Amino acid sequence: MVDPKNRYYQHECHNKTHGGTDNTMDANHYGAYQLYVVSGLTLLRCAKPCFPMRNVDGCIPLHRQTLGVDAQRKQWTRDIDAVGEAYWNNAPGIPPTPSAIIYLVHSTRSSYASTAALALSPLTAASASKTLLGDPIASWWLPNLKTLRSYNFSIKYAWLLEQLSLVYTGHTKIEVRRATLMPMSLKLLGEIKPDNLCTKTKVTLLGESAVDAGGVSREWYTLVTMAIFETKEGLFMVANKDDQSFFINPNSERDHGPNHLADFQAVGRLLGRAIIDGQVLPFHFCVPLFKMLLGYPVSIEDVRYLDLTVYSNLTYIRDCDDRVAPQLQRLVQGLYDVLPQELLMPFDYKELELILCGFSEIDVGDWKRSTNVTQTLEDVVGWFWEVVEFDMTPSDRAKLLQFTTGSSRVPLQGFKGLTSYDGRLCPFNLYGIPYHVGAFPRGHSCFNRIDLPIYPSRELMKDALFALVAMESLEFTIV
Template structure:
């Protein structure tokens, strides 16, 4: 048994895994990190790469050698990323000095994680985390932590958890903090701390926040058009009110009604708001108060605790230099897998070289995989479905050592042999298959059945 995730390579191996519903991909689109265009088709990597090649040539993503210390939101993204990671390393506590060990249960991951995490001090969050799952023998050297981040984040943003509410927009996976219950305050604080720790460790996690939440985190001005990312219908309604006469058309007062768990609550947008009807003379004031309520006041309770948790791990001044779009990319990582970058930054060991027949089969098979399948394969090997903003070249261990994606040969006992993953070191052990079909069958089997969880040799 290895020191980290040693995922199965034969169908007879034991496996301890959570519910498969926790691992479903909740993303419905791919966003280009350079031009921020959204693509809603299930594109294969080869098709999407054509768009990326054009965008890359016109981007200023490359880090400048002479780092400007006086950074602002107008500075290049690469400079800001380098500065942030240098600042984080200044407050990082080396693992050999002290680290935090804790155990969680897959079936109750939120509760058992909160029981550990909420007792940690700010200093503790600057130490290395070592997580283990109950009932599993794997020891964490980084792979388990990445898997913990991934599973926990998906669980927190699940509709069943009801911690975050789906926005009424064309993009169904935008969310924002739900109307808060006193009993759930700690969950928002915990979520904020988790997000902060993910950035601290440079582990991309998918948080499907509406862009307004990212604006609040980096202290960016909220504008009227941002309302469309919370409630598209209300945004259009307010536009209609502003551009058309409302007399005998709408019968609204300066109030807002919100329902939560069957309880209807009325909020006044101004003093004595329930007594003031909206008319053509005051409709601009109404629209202004309404959109500000929806994008700030209505989110304030849950957002306040979320930010409290986040800033306790990552000081506000470290992220305030980013734009909201840059911060989203920083937190969530690249939302696509670029096959050319992956191939360029792959290392081969054992009997494999880049010219080996099996390696050629491997890349040909991946060329026809959808982004979802590629993401699942990355999850199998690294523990997380997304990449840092710099791509495959920046893959590291949790202690900062370079750990590029590695394919190593292992014996192929029979046609049912399966690939094996070492998530702590981003390594894929690939059986020396005798046919391309057997290789494809093995890859598809592990990403469908062993994306999370660990096997025992």
């Protein structure tokens, strides 16, 4: 396996072109940005967000949100001592958890990939100086990381988007059939060659007429993710029945099959590619697993996010260590096959959840404000929004959104953040078309658009929209 950090974004040429040294850049030339380099990866710090963001702290899906739980997000951060060494710092005002029950995921790789694993071990100063895969963190990166972590989520996310826009070019094609969507997708994700990992994704659903201008990819991400987290697949299990959050199934080899480790790595690659492609996915890991993906300490407090009838204390996590270690290793390896860990270090587990999962709650007011409507619909568009807001359930609205955009989730920036395949902003559109008996709305998910017949009554429009969301399969025959 090629070390991800050795094949990302070789842009020292930018430094030289604009008069800087190998590790500096003319700040005046790039305005709001400063340059960082991580083992050949150029990192730019954005001084302010590129677009308005929703109120993150108020809107991120929280599990059993309380002030105490929210404070735990900031409990442990990497800090630097007087001699420049990294250590885990416990935030002021938050009682420290006894070190005997603080555990950090760390690398226990062997010379054989099949036996590689991640384990939970006592928290030590040394563990803050390495990535999850055991690579040392550059000492000069640590103060820059501390600065980045001090910014609010909007600025950090804008910084991440800037990195992705500079690093990831070109496309990798995924060609799958809807009938075998999950196994084919995981197989192809696992087979992507290292040279093609740093690319965006274009999807073809074989046997369907749509060309992927964005909508097919969004639909693919949604459907594959939903299939992966079906408990019958045996890769993940529900960790908390209250919020339907997931943890690795320790019996995945039995329940999924002998290729379970390869599929965990493919799932990790799917998560990494979703971040690259700006996709949000319909799932939630439990908090301990989000922390493990970032390499954050896991403690007894995290048990509150698990089903307390099953996981009564930290003993379960300790006992499961050996049983999920290989799966965790491959999941993490897949994620960081695609993304260097440095890109995610500025974020806490709650922010990572937001990046990967977006918002499941649909704000109809935001949707309405961010929609372009043709003049031909002016007399009847009010019916559309009445049906969406007052007649539809949250599940119905999610299905309608999936039909029209390819995704059932709202982007991090709200509806203003809807994009086309190339990442350019592409607002939601309602386009009026003539009505005839039996006329049905048509979706153009690649362009976030509904062609809406100009119905003569609210009831006819309501019936048509509910028939639309009742469809079991929204195959791509219209683009």
